Amino acid sequence: MAADALLMHFSKQALGDPLVLERGDGPYVFDTHGRRYIDALSSLFCSQIGYGYGEEIAAAATRQMTTLAFNTNWGTSTPVALELADRLAELAPGGLRHSFFTSGGSEAVEAAWKVTREHFHAIGQPQRRKAIARDIAYHGVTLGALAFTGVQRFKTPFGPAAIDVTHVSNTNAYRAPDGHDDVAFCRRLLREVEDAILKAGPEEIALIIAEPVQNAGGCLVPPPGYWSGLREIADRYGALLMADEVICGCGRLGEWIATSRHDVTPDLVSLAKGLTSAYAPMGAVLAHERVISPIVEAGATIRHGITFGGHPVSAAIALKNIEIFERDQILENVRALTPRLASLMRELSFLPIVGDVRGDGFFWAAELVKDADGSPFDGAERDRLLRGFLPKRLREAGLIARADDRGDSVIQIAPPLISDAALLADIVDRLADVLTDAHAHMQMNATGKGAS
Numbered sequence: 001m002a003a004d005a006l007l008m009h010f011s012k013q014a015l016g017d018p019l020v021l022e023r024g025d026g027p028y029v030f031d032t033h034g035r036r037y038i039d040a041l042s043s044l045f046c047s048q049i050g051y052g053y054g055e056e057i058a059a060a061a062t063r064q065m066t067t068l069a070f071n072t073n074w075g076t077s078t079p080v081a082l083e084l085a086d087r088l089a090e091l092a093p094g095g096l097r098h099s100f101f102t103s104g105g106s107e108a109v110e111a112a113w114k115v116t117r118e119h120f121h122a123i124g125q126p127q128r129r130k131a132i133a134r135d136i137a138y139h140g141v142t143l144g145a146l147a148f149t150g151v152q153r154f155k156t157p158f159g160p161a162a163i164d165v166t167h168v169s170n171t172n173a174y175r176a177p178d179g180h181d182d183v184a185f186c187r188r189l190l191r192e193v194e195d196a197i198l199k200a201g202p203e204e205i206a207l208i209i210a211e212p213v214q215n216a217g218g219c220l221v222p223p224p225g226y227w228s229g230l231r232e233i234a235d236r237y238g239a240l241l242m243a244d245e246v247i248c249g250c251g252r253l254g255e256w257i258a259t260s261r262h263d264v265t266p267d268l269v270s271l272a273k274g275l276t277s278a279y280a281p282m283g284a285v286l287a288h289e290r291v292i293s294p295i296v297e298a299g300a301t302i303r304h305g306i307t308f309g310g311h312p313v314s315a316a317i318a319l320k321n322i323e324i325f326e327r328d329q330i331l332e333n334v335r336a337l338t339p340r341l342a343s344l345m346r347e348l349s350f351l352p353i354v355g356d357v358r359g360d361g362f363f364w365a366a367e368l369v370k371d372a373d374g375s376p377f378d379g380a381e382r383d384r385l386l387r388g389f390l391p392k393r394l395r396e397a398g399l400i401a402r403a404d405d406r407g408d409s410v411i412q413i414a415p416p417l418i419s420d421a422a423l424l425a426d427i428v429d430r431l432a433d434v435l436t437d438a439h440a441h442m443q444m445n446a447t448g449k450g451a452s
């Protein structure tokens with residue numbers, strides 16, 4: 001009855017036997033049968049500090065609820081929303097001083113676009129209405145954010161895009177002819193961005209949006225020089241540069257703002273998921289001084305608002321999350337263990353079903369292939385592997401990971417940032433077992449010997 005009443009997100013209805021999770025503890029979650037799983041996906045890249053801080057966070061939430069449960073950031077504000085904006089300005093690289101709060105990631109991306117447009121109105125360039133984004137990238141589902149999203153099948157039912165966006169190649173080096181040569185690869189990608197801008201009309205481009213490491217397609221790490229190249233192109237053509245850090249920010253790559261790893265300061269940064277470690281829903285757009293000053297100087301209004309954006313209970317939880325990050329050295333843990341996780345993951349490339357391993361921080365993918373030549377699985381094989389075999393076998397292995405084919409077939413992990421070396425080894429061991437069996441399963445099917 002419940003499965004019928006609940007509309008699942010991005011899932012087929014009538015799942016049969018959905019995984020129903022009712023309890024969490026540290027990096028583990030437990031289903032309604034009491035079975036334990038390592039949440040190696042951090043609840044879709046959200047639960048940075050895991051599930052063990054409930055009491056401490058509840059105390060912060062209770063304090064806020066019994067002081068002032070709610071007020072908006074429309075005209076009024078609250079001490080916690082102000083304090084959170086201030087803390088984020090301290091954590092972000094220079095100049096990203098302003099926060100606009102939302103309830104989640106899509107709203108943050110959407111708000112960033114509205115702020116971009118207000119900026120160009122304020123400086124007398126209202127014709128800048130176009131944007132550059134990347135193939136297969138996922139930037140959310142509200143109609144503005146969906147225009148940036150580069151996964152065609154998520155867009156088709158909803159008609160023409162709300163924003164005129166050109167999608168350019170992402171940074172997937174694995175199948176790129178020049179992917180082995182960082183310099184040539186980076187040069188070609190940046191040239192493509194520039195060509196797209198020239199074709200669309202440089203004076204009409206408002207925004208270049210990209211994730212530091214692109215999630216959809218499987219943890220697509222940029223070649224060295226890519227982000228500084230994007231910065232340079234944005235500056236040359238008078239466009240704003242936005243890092244969508246809904247996944248990569250808040251410690252996933254070992255920094256609050258992931259683009260700091262590339263020595264670049266974007267004009268806009270979106271955060272969500274890990275901002276509260278998902279103890280409450282919240283998102284934010286961080287905007288640079290140079291974006292906001294003209295709006296303020298023009299005496300203009302940002303014509304955008306979200307009732308619950310910056311909800312004081314969420315803000316109190318985000319502040320507590322930041323305090324926990326600092327006290328319990330969460331970023332330091334990610335930085336210290338990134339090389340260990342990288343070498344564990346790279347060991348998987350010896351498995352015949354793994355064609356490529358890539359990632360950074362606590363955010364890794366293995367691309368799954370059919371044979372030693374790296375042939376991709378076809379549609380029917382993907383269904384069998386990614387939606388048939390893997391979810392079931394992962395469940396048996398007590399591991400939550402993501403099998404995905406918005407690009408080619410990949411399996412991804414993003415462990416909670418509190419994971420220690422032993423847990424990371426356990427995750428990768430389980431993954432290796434699952435992938436070994438997946439290879440045998442696909443081989444059996446290919447030779448016609450196997451069952452389903």
Ligand code: PLP
Binds near residue numbers: 139244
């Ligand atoms: N941007 C990126 C990079 C994301 O990964 C997501 C969600 O996964 C979003 C935006 C949208 O966030 P939300 O699902 O909170 O609306």
